[in-house]
Amino acid sequence: MRVINVGLLGCGTVGTGVAKILIENRNLIRSRVGADLYLKRIADIDLQRDRGIRFDAGVFTSDAHHVVDDPDIDIVIEMIGGEDIAKDLILKAIDNNKHIVTANKSLLANHGIEIFQAATKKGVDLAFEASVGGCMPIIKSLRESLVGNHIKSIAGILNGTCNYILSRSTDEGSTFENVLAEAQKIGFAEADPTLDVEGIDTAHKLAILTSLAYGMEINFNDIFIEGISSITPMDIVFARQFGYTIKLLAISKNTGDAVEARVHPTMIPFDNPLSSVNGVLNAVIVSGDAVGDMMLYGHGAGMMPTGSAVVGDTVDLVRNILSGATGRVPMLSYQMENIRNVPVMPIDDISIHYYFRFAAVDQPGVLSKISGILGDYEISIKSVHQKGRQTKGSVPIVMLTHLAREADVQKALSEIYNLEVVSDKPVLIRIEDEDGYDD
């Protein structure tokens, strides 16, 4: 039986999950694939830690080049993360004719084209299912299952930390700061949570999905990103009263001439299946012209679920090696020559529905002033609710709008903030409610 040697760069959390599956489920994988996947070398700086797995003697090395330069290794799995070292090692491995599996979303979002071109030039495969949505086969779905569809849009909950924080805030009415502190305690949030809570990790994943869905290059900086740190329990409660849940969504839409690509807290109606995806779970809905809406749902992170996706990718590459089919599925879902430059619509040009909350002095005429400014900018109000009475000398005025243009909204809100009767910065939350909203 043919042996395919695999090398692993980085044996942290997910790397350990990958090793565990390759070693403990080795017979299972062999019975399916018809070849033996052997984890020949693992490079990691920590050679001492007990990872709870029985490794063969001599598998570990502290020098990553012992992996990428090993002539017997067919596939290199990069689980280091980050952009610098990982990028150098991947490019070196490609140069050595290794096929690559990675889960490195920031690397692909920022330097994907360079890496894909290097792989194409060398004729090696590069697989990255685990970079988006952990265990969920979203990349395989876009590149293979949905190949007959014009993809119209993607909407996803792609960061477990944010979804955990928002879910707990929703259930318990706790503030962002309190839930974040608890999430850090139990390991659901990093010590420096910026990448997660500010939406950057979600945007990395959205960049990858957008590129695959529509066959385009995307400049990561063109993605609009707003995190969840300013979401308050008060807005979560108001949202629920209107029939909405607040989720951090990655949204991308194909409008034909341009695409929308944005990450922000979003109010979605209760009957949107994403609204009941709670805790650290992830989910993504893809809409295609033939398939309609299809949702994938599962663990978006974690040692074993992400490890499962990495092993799935590895076996894909093994099967390509065994059948001489490298390059069978184009890495970016489209043939390289068909990848277009499609402009990303600036957030200012987007028209959607909005939720506003104003902190206004409780006196006559305030509502008229606010709605006058909104009217000046052609922002049409669907409903107004003045909720409760004074808190700290002001009352919250909550509004939902009909379709409005973001640029107009920003100008109007800035003008409203300048009113003497408005005490705090107005709150804006975007709404996605295509089916239920009567415009």
Next chain:
Amino acid sequence: MRVINVGLLGCGTVGTGVAKILIENRNLIRSRVGADLYLKRIADIDLQRDRGIRFDAGVFTSDAHHVVDDPDIDIVIEMIGGEDIAKDLILKAIDNNKHIVTANKSLLANHGIEIFQAATKKGVDLAFEASVGGCMPIIKSLRESLVGNHIKSIAGILNGTCNYILSRSTDEGSTFENVLAEAQKIGFAEADPTLDVEGIDTAHKLAILTSLAYGMEINFNDIFIEGISSITPMDIVFARQFGYTIKLLAISKNTGDAVEARVHPTMIPFDNPLSSVNGVLNAVIVSGDAVGDMMLYGHGAGMMPTGSAVVGDTVDLVRNILSGATGRVPMLSYQMENIRNVPVMPIDDISIHYYFRFAAVDQPGVLSKISGILGDYEISIKSVHQKGRQTKGSVPIVMLTHLAREADVQKALSEIYNLEVVSDKPVLIRIEDEDGYDD
């Protein structure tokens, strides 16, 4: 650019969807695949019907052999359905070295092994994603994405007609008969709904998934099947009071030495994501040792969603042809020589939780008699609710049990039915609630 010729057998609802995608999205598919998929011939008995698509002249034939015998056709898509003609044509096409795409679940559930062996012998591929779950990539997930996982269980809503009827009964309190009649009127149920409402269609799909998940042959007759025709609005209401939704589930579990494979109305807790899958939508949860629980969710039937899956399969085979990689993924997920004979556990041997409803005469001592018999069979009651007062001279007594063995339950219920104080046949609904149930 290489042209791959495709032939279509049967241009009914799904066949038309397939043709529509292949013709109208031909350029899109070409830009992804790097080859031209040409729908060269279509065989159907109805040559007159306007299918709303611009076909090339001379594409249609009324003789299926013009498709399966055409030496220029590389891939034959079988969309006829049923077992006799479809089987003969598939075997003929295989014999002519055509690769096959089919959505024919009854054929595969009943004659799969014969067809897979014929394809293996001839060295052609046979793909059947659309046979289970319409658009959802459940077969691709089992064979590829989850290849590193020991699959522990599968639970799915796999029949849109049943789910539509149960959802509407739940929302409106209507009887099975009334909702079925309406579903037939709007085309969500067949004139003869037996295959759907009696769970047979769901069982066909379960047979296919069970076989792929655990690498085994399965005899369709070993699957326990109970349909939804006896589910009453009263039981739906009681279920909701206990925190459960009633769904027709396909359930398969791998216990190591044996598998469970059963289709029956099932009470699942509200926090099970399957409980909020409503209307004609389908969903399936796969549990693996690495991946945890992963759910796929979408349209399980219909012209375009099923067509999307068929085209996905077709492109998979095209990519195998282009890269000379036929047989790249084993049809049954495991290498043929590793497919085992695993016994299916008889329903009598299964231990689960139960919901019972007894129609009892409203007099002292009845509960004692019923619970006495249950006790004799070691069926331990978790809770009893005597709901409301007399209807037609009897009161409903509702019980939830701790884990109990089906054989004991059947004997006990039969003995209880013989009690003079019990007027109707006792109602039994099985419960799946692994997480929430304190045993």
